[in-house]
Amino acid sequence: MNANITLNPNRVVQYLCKSPEEFLKTDIIRFIKENGIRMVNFMYPADDNRLKTLNFVINSEDYLDSILTFGERVDGSSLFPFIEAGNSDLYVIPRYATAFVDPFAEVPTLSMLASFFDKEGNPLKSSPEYTLQKACHSFKDVTGMDFYAMGELEYYVISEDTGLFEATDQKGYHESAPYAKFNDFRMECMSLIAQVGGQIKYGHNEVGNFTIDGKIFEQNEIEFLPVPAKQAADHLMLAKWIIRTLAMKKGYDVTFAPKITEGKAGSGLHIHFKIMKDDKNMMIENGVLSDIAKKAIVGILENADAITAMGNKVPTSYFRLVPHQEAPTSICWGDRNRSVLVRVPLGWTGEKDMCSQANPLETPATTNPEKQTAELRSADCSADVYQLIAAMVVAAREGFEMGNALERADQLYVSVNIHSDENKAKLATLKGLPDSCEASAMKLAEKRNVFEKYDVFSPEMISGIIKKLESFKDGSLRKDISGNRKAMLDLVKKYWHCG
Structure with missing residues (x-):
């Protein structure tokens, strides 16, 4: 078998x-x-x-x-x-x-x-799930390749503070028990997600870890394996349902909200992607990032401001997308760089065999795994995951239809932290992400023809997204409540269970 x-x-x-x-x-x-x-x-x-x-x-x-x-x-x-x-x-x-x-x-x-x-x-035609299916078909029609995706699902678990083994504030990354209190809960969630069909890569504690008013707030992440794009969206939907339902049965609160309080790490929904053909990962060629990968990245970057309309659907989404919060603000890409919008993480492309070095009795591997992906870091769980991934697929396809994609890849590349002093000149040349739902709606309206091309996104869906985002009337909200802690917390509470 x-x-x-x-x-x-x-x-x-x-x-x-x-x-x-x-x-x-x-x-x-x-x-x-x-x-x-x-x-x-x-x-x-x-x-x-x-x-x-x-x-x-x-x-x-x-x-x-x-x-x-x-x-x-x-x-x-x-x-x-x-x-x-x-x-x-x-x-x-x-x-x-x-x-x-x-x-x-x-x-x-x-x-x-x-x-x-x-x-x-x-x-x-206007179903989000069918929209993603159409996006994948059009991508294959144009490129002859398949679009795979995987999500990084971040969330907070909140419960009463026992007072034992207090965690270090904002230092929860990969923490273990007893300082991490919800590892067992996360592992039970992962087991159930796998039982309902989710293809999980791993789980761990994330950075956010603090105590307020007698309650523990602990950030966790479950990351999935790359699968065909429609399956990736299905897995994320089922995972959110599993996590919330199990939390309710255990008496915990759980939130996927992009902003949960003032001055603490919010939660994103990073989406990785890779391009496949005949079961081969096309993101790498001769050990380096391929032109195929660069074209897809550029297509996503050139439409990133409009993609926020699908991936960042509540006003608090834009309180996360601010400088120096490990969330992107400028439209650029780079290698292993968490300040950029599209990050190319490590992809097992080195020449040395690590397994035999760590385990001297093992025979060195002769080939590397084809694991290279690229990661869009702007979205959060207010997103409609089918719309979001469909928008990424459409935008990536556009990269293959651009005549100057590789030239733009060079122009939009950033080698080190975009906010460093040496990048001040570069930063001034880059476009920024929208700062509100209203601004995202405007960018989607400007580029709706990209998403409606090949009848992927229906006009009714695009108009509906724009109308809903405009209804928040949040164009100046970040400025209006800057420094007003109560107004910020009231806003956070309003969108606590978004998505």
Whole structure:
């Protein structure tokens, strides 16, 4: 048996001895019948970037076959503001490849993510999930390659302070117990995320770690493995649902908010990407970053200001995007440099074999793993992850359609911290990211043709995003409440559970 199936923690995969992409309706029905499953859930994201759930009791095999084949109707106007109440019915159809046993349900339940379809039976053009699918198809049509992505999901866990082994303020990076209090919680989250299909790379404590008013605030991160872009978005949606639900059961509060208090590290949602062709990573050529990678990076940089409209959807997003906070402000890229917007991290491209040096009995490896990625560092969890990754795919594709992409790559490259004295002249030549929802809306309006090209983003979706961002009326908010701690904390509280 394939070891990737044998070691897969998803019970459906283990039982059927198939990879999820091979699941058929008959497989789902067999699993349900042979494992005592009594309910089926359809789950799907709405405009607030949270998963919604529709429950079905299994009354008979005929009824089960019917819902798996034909889905069910839902009220689209209650899910998306751009759908009018007078013509709001949508169909939701399950995607068998996403099937998992609900780890929280008391009644044995099989859950699946579902897709939206219109009254004619066509995929809903303005659905975020279908938008990402269209983006990936257009990327492959233009480049002949596939876009893979992975997220770095940052969040805070908040609970009562025990007073024992207090952590060092803002020094929580990779901390261990007993100074880190929620390692076990994070590991339980990771185990459950893997059981529902998430492909996890690792987890750890992050920088944010402090105590206020008798409560511990501890920042954690779960990072995923690169997978096809649509799967990456699915994994992030399910992960947020798992983390919040498990926290509620344990009596913890959890927030993915980009800003949680004054003067402390906020949480981002960094998205890594790599370009694949015939199972080969195209980001590296002869041991150095490839022209393919540079073109994709430049496409994202040239449209980065508009991408914030998909990746930074609440006013507090822009209180995180300020200088000297390990969050980007200027549109540039660099290697291993956390002050830039797009970072190229270490990619196992060195000539020395590290394993045999650390373990002298091992035979040196003859080839390096193809792990090189590039990382967009601006987004946070207020994002609609399907829209965000779709926007990155579209922008990367634009890089391949630019005649001067490699020249722009040289112009936008920064070798050291962008805020250092030696980079003052360079900094003056770079564009900055928007400083508000209103400013992001304006940039998206200016560049909407990029995202609507090839019918990827629907005009209705773009107009809806712009309208929602403009409604915050936050164009001067950062300036208006500067130094006003109460106003800042009130704003943080308002968007505590965004996304």
